[in-house]
Amino acid sequence: MIIIPIKEGENIERCLKKFKRKFEKTGVVKELRKRQAFHKPSVVNREQRLKAIYIQKLHNIEE
Secondary structure, three states: OOOOOOEEEEEEEEHHHHHHHHHHHHHHHHHHHOOOOOOHHHHHHHHHHHHEEEHHHHHHHHO
């Protein structure tokens, strides 16, 4: 449960912004989207390896 302390006289827009930021940090929406479809572990591992190779190439180009 997300608890946001609200000071007296604080703007409701600011409170909503705090709530949205805390909610996003919990990763609930990301986890929900991830669980909507099943991905085989081999496919996930392959994607992670390809992403790591791509990032490594970017780092090598910078140097």
